[in-house]
Amino acid sequence: MTLTPQWLDELRSRITLSTLIGRHVKVQRAGREYKACCPFHNEKTPSFTINDDKGFYHCFGCGAHGDAIRFMTDHQGLGFMDAVKELASEAGMTVPAPDPRAAQAAVARASLHDVCQAAQDWFAAQLGSALGEQARAYLKARGLTAETIQRFGIGFAPDSRSGIKSALGSIDEDLLIEAGLLIKVDDKPSYDRFRGRIMIPIRDPRGRVIAFGGRILGQGEPKYLNSPDTPLFDKGRTLYNLHLAAPASRQSGRVVVVEGYMDVIALAQAGFGECVAPLGTALTEHQIERLWKMVDRPLLCFDGDGAGQKAAMRAASRALPLLRPGLSLGFVSLPAGQDPDDLVRASGPGAFTACIDRATGLLDHLWTHELNAAPLTSPEARAGLKARLNAHADTIADGDIKALYRREIGQRFSDMFFGARQPQTPGPAFRPGAKGQKGWQRRDEPVPPSEELREFSRQPMSDLILRGVLLGLLHRPALLMRHSEALSEFVGLAEGWADLLDAMLDAGHAHSIQPDDAAETLDTARLMTILQDKGMADTIDRLKSGGRPPFSFCTPVQPEKDEASEIRIAGDFAEAIEVMTTRPRLVAALSEVTRRFEADLAENDSGDGLFLEQQQLRARKQQFDQRLIELTERSA
Numbered sequence: 001m002t003l004t005p006q007w008l009d010e011l012r013s014r015i016t017l018s019t020l021i022g023r024h025v026k027v028q029r030a031g032r033e034y035k036a037c038c039p040f041h042n043e044k045t046p047s048f049t050i051n052d053d054k055g056f057y058h059c060f061g062c063g064a065h066g067d068a069i070r071f072m073t074d075h076q077g078l079g080f081m082d083a084v085k086e087l088a089s090e091a092g093m094t095v096p097a098p099d100p101r102a103a104q105a106a107v108a109r110a111s112l113h114d115v116c117q118a119a120q121d122w123f124a125a126q127l128g129s130a131l132g133e134q135a136r137a138y139l140k141a142r143g144l145t146a147e148t149i150q151r152f153g154i155g156f157a158p159d160s161r162s163g164i165k166s167a168l169g170s171i172d173e174d175l176l177i178e179a180g181l182l183i184k185v186d187d188k189p190s191y192d193r194f195r196g197r198i199m200i201p202i203r204d205p206r207g208r209v210i211a212f213g214g215r216i217l218g219q220g221e222p223k224y225l226n227s228p229d230t231p232l233f234d235k236g237r238t239l240y241n242l243h244l245a246a247p248a249s250r251q252s253g254r255v256v257v258v259e260g261y262m263d264v265i266a267l268a269q270a271g272f273g274e275c276v277a278p279l280g281t282a283l284t285e286h287q288i289e290r291l292w293k294m295v296d297r298p299l300l301c302f303d304g305d306g307a308g309q310k311a312a313m314r315a316a317s318r319a320l321p322l323l324r325p326g327l328s329l330g331f332v333s334l335p336a337g338q339d340p341d342d343l344v345r346a347s348g349p350g351a352f353t354a355c356i357d358r359a360t361g362l363l364d365h366l367w368t369h370e371l372n373a374a375p376l377t378s379p380e381a382r383a384g385l386k387a388r389l390n391a392h393a394d395t396i397a398d399g400d401i402k403a404l405y406r407r408e409i410g411q412r413f414s415d416m417f418f419g420a421r422q423p424q425t426p427g428p429a430f431r432p433g434a435k436g437q438k439g440w441q442r443r444d445e446p447v448p449p450s451e452e453l454r455e456f457s458r459q460p461m462s463d464l465i466l467r468g469v470l471l472g473l474l475h476r477p478a479l480l481m482r483h484s485e486a487l488s489e490f491v492g493l494a495e496g497w498a499d500l501l502d503a504m505l506d507a508g509h510a511h512s513i514q515p516d517d518a519a520e521t522l523d524t525a526r527l528m529t530i531l532q533d534k535g536m537a538d539t540i541d542r543l544k545s546g547g548r549p550p551f552s553f554c555t556p557v558q559p560e561k562d563e564a565s566e567i568r569i570a571g572d573f574a575e576a577i578e579v580m581t582t583r584p585r586l587v588a589a590l591s592e593v594t595r596r597f598e599a600d601l602a603e604n605d606s607g608d609g610l611f612l613e614q615q616q617l618r619a620r621k622q623q624f625d626q627r628l629i630e631l632t633e634r635s636a
Helices: 005-014 017-022 068-074 080-091 100-127 130-141 146-151 163-167 173-178 242-252 261-269 285-292 306-322 340-347 349-357 362-371 379-394 399-417 451-456 461-475 484-493 498-512 524-533 537-545 563-602 608-634
Strands: 028-030 033-036 048-051 056-059 155-157 197-203 209-216 224-226
Touching (some): 017 033, 163 173, 306 379, 379 399, 399 563, 461 498, 461 524, 461 563
Antiparallel strands (some): 028 033, 033 048, 048 056
């Protein structure tokens, strides 16, 4: 298929952009343009402008920019070709077909769309008929409103082997079979696939019915039944409710994956329109990639039972090889024995929001799962824990992420199990200071740091690292999305610099969702302009006035530097991020151990085990400080 620039220009010229966008937000004329509250982020004062003459929109708040096609891909969640087809249909244009066979296949698919829509209309009518009384009672007991039932197109398939076959008798039987509505076995007469079930239409990203899911009324198996794979429907590549969740995710900034369509419907009624669900399979690689086109960190919220946890781990295992800088998964835990529908009905939407706010990261989920997989009562069992976690990390294709996972696993393992054994000393139990006692001697302080470390530590370490990272991002904005997850978690701890870091992350995210052929390069000049427009000029001046931290990534990009130098600088930056996020945990752990150690001494307890742990943590903290010194040496 060849879509020439001339053809695309004609398509854009036939679409009135303000009318298209006005279907989703309130649009007001402002001179020769239009203004509205941005549909891509929450705002109270309009900063979103639409220019019909030039055929583009622009938001001065979040930086969203594009034309009619871009609006359909970014706001409606459509693929490029789906967006073009949708707009072409509205404009009365025919999309060029690639060849006769493809054109014939497109006609066949269009026929199947018509079949599915006819079936949907019939199922919806049956729900409102006398035959649908039991189904209506079930939906009412589930707490679904009439508006929700209509919005999701819920219907009913009577318990008959020939209900839809008779109702759609004017449609060729082979089409009904191909659409998955009838079952044909050998030479026997065909019969209805869905009988005695609540019917839920499954739609593609354009909102067209492509398949169905049915929940049985009363007892019977299977409890849920989906359409088979058809030319329209591939269950491994389809996410239920994507056509409604994609626009909602632009507002909320998140996507929540739940187990089934009834959970999606209940959550949408409770105000969580950004929910989707896989369809009878574990989350697939294609579905994960599709979710990453919407947000960088989709949230998985599966039931807390064994089946739900297995599904979550399968999703985690499939995501690991696909991980890329800035892209990951989050995991939402629900109260034991409750699914999302139960939770919002029993405790209200706020309870589900609280669970979302407590979502954990992918590594945290792996750690918790493997920690609970087997008792850790022996050295061999503990070694098994580390081996299982490292096996997960080894499936990651990205080298940097794999190395950081393995390093974090090793540090967590050391933190958990170091000091479990008391010091081995010959003879009677050791008591520091006891007369005649031999063995190791306590040192109240670790080995004195070098003069270089003393000089380096005169400025508060956390502020020095953070200022260096912020300056590094100004000089190399491409690092923003590569480390967005770690940086996002650190915003709340970045005292004095939180607003600047938050604004940088917003700029990086806004740029990342722009298609390559329309986005401006997010270089230093562009990032500075965005930050100044957000009122960050004084903060940037304050950042620069503190002097340049002695890290390689704090220097501007030099045209004469080779690619290898920039790769090394990017590695230095990644190491600084790790130090920045890990060192505060070490400081907190050291403070807690010191407090417990002093309490033991006050109670005339030797505190030998705590002392060893204290010394180990001090040594590790000093190792991190030494790593920072090495980073400064590389800047020379």
